[in-house]
Amino acid sequence: MPPLIALEQVHKRYLMDGVAVHALRGIDLAVERGELLAIMGPSGSGKSTLMHILGCLDLPDSGRYRLDGVDVTHMDPDALAHTRNRTIGFVFQSFNLLARTSALENVETPLIYAGVGRDERRERARAMLERMGLGDRMGHLPSQLSGGQQQRVALARALVTRPPLLLADEPTGNLDSRTSAEILALLDELNHAEGVTVVLITHEEEVAQRARRRLTLRDGRLDRPEGPP
């Protein structure tokens, strides 16, 4: 079986006011199924850029990205949308919940695009929110939820399609330490108990300690891997 994620010499440049920013300078990376990988690095080192490429939200300028053995760099927008829907779950630092939309409807949204029927959709969204400990908050709007609760809604939404890959870009960046710990425990449990592959970007050393594998991004390049391969 090929690795779930396989990057070869991935480059990404941004052009800002005529100045090119070389955000990724040749990334080689393989992530096996069931891994929990932590990526660290200073601000501006290209972590989010890498995450967007891994999540098929953006395409590399050069290099190859194979997800589950399939080269995504030549996919059309619809196929990429399909991949994001079926293969990937996202958790962002800023939650990115749909505003003025209840927790339940937020969690249902990816299932809508997966073509799941109304009743099943509702059932699965409910079950996932209950698992995240939000059984009594389903009708709440994001603005009526605390940061930790919002991130748990986001997590429920990311997982409701049962994707094999969960990408979390500084998921605890906007949370206090206690709720951070809860979220991280949830990610840990998902990885251990359900075998979901997790790629986690974080600033915090202690968070990274829990990962079995850690990488550091510096100036668009990955340092030598630390910890067990």
Add this chain to the structure above:
Amino acid sequence: MIWATAFPLALRALWRNKTRAMLTALGVIIGVGSVIAMVAVGAGAQARIAQQLESMGSHSLMVRAGTITRGGVRTGAGTTTSLTVADAEAIAELPGVIAVSPTVRASVQARYGGSNWGTVVDGATPGFLEVRAWPLAEGDPFTERHVAAAAHVCVLGQTVARELFGLVSPVGEVIIIRGLACRVLGVLAAKGANAWGVDQDDSILAPLSMVQRKLLGITHIQAIEIQTSGAQAAARLEAEVKRLLRERHRLQPDQEDDFRIHNRAELAETSAESARVFTWLLGSIASVSLLVGGIGIMNIMLVSVTERTREIGIRMALGARRRDILWQFLLEALFLSAAGGLLGILLGVGSALALGHFSQFQVAIAPWSILLAFSFAGLVGVFFGLHPARKASRLRPIEALRYE
């Protein structure tokens, strides 16, 4: 499937912004409403003109006695005495003529009991009612036998009947016309004013021969109404009647006509045409407001797409395809215009009815205008919704997601 998902999403998005949705739809509501109301006014005018023409006997030619020049003195219209019943009979033989009606007219004072009323008596043959398409309200018309006998009988117009008899039925009663006792055989149906505002019901109809001999003391006639099979036949017959009458009246090439021919079919055609143009004019002016309503929709949808860029990014990250986004926004625009269209129909029909009720305007709500205005509103929705919807669907996921 796209519909099943985009439908509720679009509805919900509109619901979240009720006030804005309502205001946006207002443009379409007013547009559709005014198209329907304006066309109703135009169609009302059209119907009124058609009724009036009908009551005058459309598709008809009218021959009137003309002027004569004798020793340089020209007498007024209708003063020649050369037009005769025989002329009318000759015209009736021409192909394309459906009916002819020779007439004379006398101004009279009519009396019944203590009431009297100044009116006119039209002397005519039974064909007159056919040419005018004029039914009786009660009683019977006079017949050829009455005409042959110059019988003292008559049929009353509604106005005359009302003025002389009030609410009592005049049928069978005897009225006095210029000292002549005439039995009332029937009453004509109400016809109202003609296109020139003359009350057509203010007249008495009597046998031609009786009016000629007993009231006017003449043997000629004053006019011949000719019913033709259509506007084309009327145009052709106009020339033929002219030739025939000149020949019968033995006019030399250098003499002018001693009669005049009026082509009412032509008049009817022109009036009907101008009423149609009027309707379309009103309709198109109103359509402009519908167009403006559409631009309002586009404006709001563009604002909405910009405002919701982040939402679009999130949806794309969760797996929405371009067409999912396209349909969501397009359906929003379509809903706005369809809801606006439906409310506009209510507004248009309502204001047309109110206008017909409270003003002088005759209105006729044209079903085609409702259909047209509603489909136009739909088209406006698609046309002006498509651009913003395409714009939304073409956003790159990562850029939409990062939009502040």
